[in-house]
Amino acid sequence: MKRYRIGLMVGDKSIDYVYSVRMGIQNTLEESGHVLITISDLISFHSRTNAVSYFRVAFEVAGRLGLDAIIVPAGIIASYLADDRSYLKDFLHVLEQDKTIVIERKIDGYRCVEKDNAPGMHACMRHLIEECGFTKIAFLGGPESSKGAREREDIYYEEMAAHGLDTPSSLLEHGDFSGECGDAVFRLLDNNPGLEAIACCCDLEARTAYHDVRKRGLIVGEDIAITGFDDDQHAPHMNPPLSTVHMTGYDLGCMAAREAIRMCEGKEQEESCLSSSFVARASCGERSHGLVEKFRSFFHEDPYPIKKAVDSFVESTISMASRHTVEDFRTAMTELFNKVRMSYLQHRSNPTPQDQLFSAQDLGELFNQGYREFMSLEGFCATGTALLQAIVEESPEEDMIWAIEQVANLHLSISRTLNAEMMEGKVRMARREWLSLHMTDDALRESTNPKHAYKLILKEFRELGVRQADIFLLPDPLTFLGSRTFALSDTIVPIGRLTDGKVKVMEGNTSIALQELLDYILPRHGAASSYAVGGLMAGDELVGILAMDGGTLDVDGQLIASLNLGLALKHLQMIATERETNELLSKSNLLLEHQSHYDEMTGVLNRRGFMSKLSRILNQHKGDNGALFYLDLDGLKTINDTYGHDCGDEAIKQTTHVLDAFLPADSLLGRLGGDEFVAFCMVKEEADLEAVGKSVDEGMHLFNQSHSYPFELAISYGGVFFPITDSAYSNVTQSLATADERLYQMKKHRRSSRGYQG
Numbered sequence: 001m002k003r004y005r006i007g008l009m010v011g012d013k014s015i016d017y018v019y020s021v022r023m024g025i026q027n028t029l030e031e032s033g034h035v036l037i038t039i040s041d042l043i044s045f046h047s048r049t050n051a052v053s054y055f056r057v058a059f060e061v062a063g064r065l066g067l068d069a070i071i072v073p074a075g076i077i078a079s080y081l082a083d084d085r086s087y088l089k090d091f092l093h094v095l096e097q098d099k100t101i102v103i104e105r106k107i108d109g110y111r112c113v114e115k116d117n118a119p120g121m122h123a124c125m126r127h128l129i130e131e132c133g134f135t136k137i138a139f140l141g142g143p144e145s146s147k148g149a150r151e152r153e154d155i156y157y158e159e160m161a162a163h164g165l166d167t168p169s170s171l172l173e174h175g176d177f178s179g180e181c182g183d184a185v186f187r188l189l190d191n192n193p194g195l196e197a198i199a200c201c202c203d204l205e206a207r208t209a210y211h212d213v214r215k216r217g218l219i220v221g222e223d224i225a226i227t228g229f230d231d232d233q234h235a236p237h238m239n240p241p242l243s244t245v246h247m248t249g250y251d252l253g254c255m256a257a258r259e260a261i262r263m264c265e266g267k268e269q270e271e272s273c274l275s276s277s278f279v280a281r282a283s284c285g286e287r288s289h290g291l292v293e294k295f296r297s298f299f300h301e302d303p304y305p306i307k308k309a310v311d312s313f314v315e316s317t318i319s320m321a322s323r324h325t326v327e328d329f330r331t332a333m334t335e336l337f338n339k340v341r342m343s344y345l346q347h348r349s350n351p352t353p354q355d356q357l358f359s360a361q362d363l364g365e366l367f368n369q370g371y372r373e374f375m376s377l378e379g380f381c382a383t384g385t386a387l388l389q390a391i392v393e394e395s396p397e398e399d400m401i402w403a404i405e406q407v408a409n410l411h412l413s414i415s416r417t418l419n420a421e422m423m424e425g426k427v428r429m430a431r432r433e434w435l436s437l438h439m440t441d442d443a444l445r446e447s448t449n450p451k452h453a454y455k456l457i458l459k460e461f462r463e464l465g466v467r468q469a470d471i472f473l474l475p476d477p478l479t480f481l482g483s484r485t486f487a488l489s490d491t492i493v494p495i496g497r498l499t500d501g502k503v504k505v506m507e508g509n510t511s512i513a514l515q516e517l518l519d520y521i522l523p524r525h526g527a528a529s530s531y532a533v534g535g536l537m538a539g540d541e542l543v544g545i546l547a548m549d550g551g552t553l554d555v556d557g558q559l560i561a562s563l564n565l566g567l568a569l570k571h572l573q574m575i576a577t578e579r580e581t582n583e584l585l586s587k588s589n590l591l592l593e594h595q596s597h598y599d600e601m602t603g604v605l606n607r608r609g610f611m612s613k614l615s616r617i618l619n620q621h622k623g624d625n626g627a628l629f630y631l632d633l634d635g636l637k638t639i640n641d642t643y644g645h646d647c648g649d650e651a652i653k654q655t656t657h658v659l660d661a662f663l664p665a666d667s668l669l670g671r672l673g674g675d676e677f678v679a680f681c682m683v684k685e686e687a688d689l690e691a692v693g694k695s696v697d698e699g700m701h702l703f704n705q706s707h708s709y710p711f712e713l714a715i716s717y718g719g720v721f722f723p724i725t726d727s728a729y730s731n732v733t734q735s736l737a738t739a740d741e742r743l744y745q746m747k748k749h750r751r752s753s754r755g756y757q758g
Helices: 016-031 048-063 074-080 085-093 118-131 147-162 184-191 203-215 249-264 291-298 306-317 323-349 360-367 370-374 377-394 397-445 450-463 514-525 555-588 591-597 607-620 636-643 645-662 688-706 729-754
Strands: 005-008 035-038 069-073 100-103 111-116 137-141 172-174 197-200 225-230 243-246 273-275 277-279 469-479 491-499 502-505 530-538 541-549 625-633 668-673 676-683 715-723
Touching (some): 005 016, 016 203, 016 249, 048 530, 069 249, 074 085, 074 147, 100 249, 118 147, 118 197, 118 243, 184 203, 249 273, 291 377, 306 377, 360 397, 377 397, 450 502, 450 555, 469 555, 530 555, 607 668, 607 676, 625 645, 625 688, 625 729, 645 668, 645 676, 645 688, 688 715, 715 729
Parallel strands (some): 005 035, 035 530, 069 100, 100 111, 111 273, 137 172, 197 225, 225 243
Antiparallel strands (some): 469 541, 530 541, 625 676, 625 715, 668 676
8 A cells, every 4th residue: 555645734733723633634644554744843833924934935845845645724824824815825836736635714626624613603602592591692702814713703693693682892802712812801701791601712712711700700600601612622621621612623634634545546525524513511501421420320230341431531531642542541541440440349348548549650650651642631530530439429438538538649649740740841841942052052163064063963853852853955045035936946955864863964965856855764764654844944044954753842842943953054054155255255356255245247235245234234233223225227128228238237337336426325235136226324313314315316417417328317216214123134125115115106206207118
């Protein structure tokens, strides 16, 4: 059977819903013998201002990997792009249409798997209104850019209207799918006295609502009802259990993976929609689900139904795990349950106060297994407490205190486990950050010996726990500066790898096609179920690509490691480039400097040189004020058409001389290409922009009076004033766009008054 390589855009494991989608896809592919390639695990989405650039890098990389299929969660991506569909369509065009599955949204021409929010949301509202009898119900919505959030909000209004209930604006607040609701819950409570229920757009918002209403002294399920949407792994174990719409990312991921496999096999689509349903729990006032009664009933079956009891633990404890992991957990739970039962029977036959149903070591062994990542300690504790409570209620009166002590022991053991994990997590985080920072430190210390630096960096990865990894450099760093398109290199240069923890550094003088990356790395790494491939960023540059086993590090670990690796590689490249540049400059009279940073025709800075020097100037002058000018030679097309291109080139050169002479003495001048120039100068106030413009106009006038060329020079310009702050350089693209718009207005006016056509 062919092992398909199926990609997933957006593998950010820090958000519960995104993580559950990923796990549904990964488990389904693993159980079918295929491999998941996540593309965005190594990219930070914490800064949404850079999301467009990060996604562009991710999609460009994904489009070159030769994947058999790729899954694109359109709703998740849209939430980062403020629902800008034009960007999403740009990204999709990079991928092969007949190999792409879009989930969460319907996009014409693509195989799509959607979510049907309606059945579950309708049922949720009807439950609150018809079964619970509530009339004053608020809605805590999601981001307004989310199509799914808008659908849920529309259904809220539809059901309220259908039941004749008022919906003043005070009953609606918007939150965020991450659970960041700010003071939204407090506003709902303050602006709506007597509020009976809050319907939340997702479970994370509901968790925040639980916390906030308790701050006001309200009891969920008694004083106020709260519902969610998703039914994530925490919902059944919240206190009280959350009533919610069952529409899990995990189920969606499983469905998407099955369709991806069908697509690879050339089969028609079978599943196109995941339907939702409502699950009523205690947060709306429902009573206990009767787990204690279930365990009590087991005591009256002969023989005792061990399998049923273990199934209760499995159902409440293991979430988003593969079948293999679930079976391992079931086996471990069966062993533990038999121990507990034997201890219980021995105590009943010969009771002593010192008897224990289980030991802390028993629980420690259970929690430290490989499936711990998928365990819900809340679910385990709730089910274990129900079992022990059943024992309490079945115990003779003289044994009641002992049985109650066993319940306390369980809670104590769980609490100790959580505290130990918290401390261990802090230690791991500190060590991870220390090791990650060492990557840049290694690069700084070993910058004269890049091969040794690469070796040390790979050793840091090994210390982080990574077993398989490959690092590649781009032939040239790629700067994208907010552009909608850019050209990714067809080749990459392998510089080092980890294979089963063994470090190997390459010579760095060979390259491979990006299309062959998976063929290059996967055969050495056995049957790993997932791999992560992503761009290595250093500021606004893409410097390389990292491919690594997908399950080693959590999202923060991957992010910190990849960002520091990107900075380390950039430093090594800068040092190497500087050394090479110095050598070439000494031999060729600054030829390399002019080729890489200066315009060949005019001798002024080109785009790259201008942006590089501008960055340094802004860093040196924080707290001062500056101005950016976009300048464009008027009538160049007329000059070229009338007098020839040689004359047009001369006009560009003379324009450069005039600008150089009449701009302020400390100005930075660059030619972007053609008849377009850009300039930066220090100013004191915004009014100085007019003086700079008048000086340029005067220079053009003097040139025309003192030269006998067949043409006259005129230049249009637009200027932008800005204070130089820490964020000034990151806003350069926007400032230039504003200056360009002002230039256009001047040029439009001058074109009409002077008759120029270019």
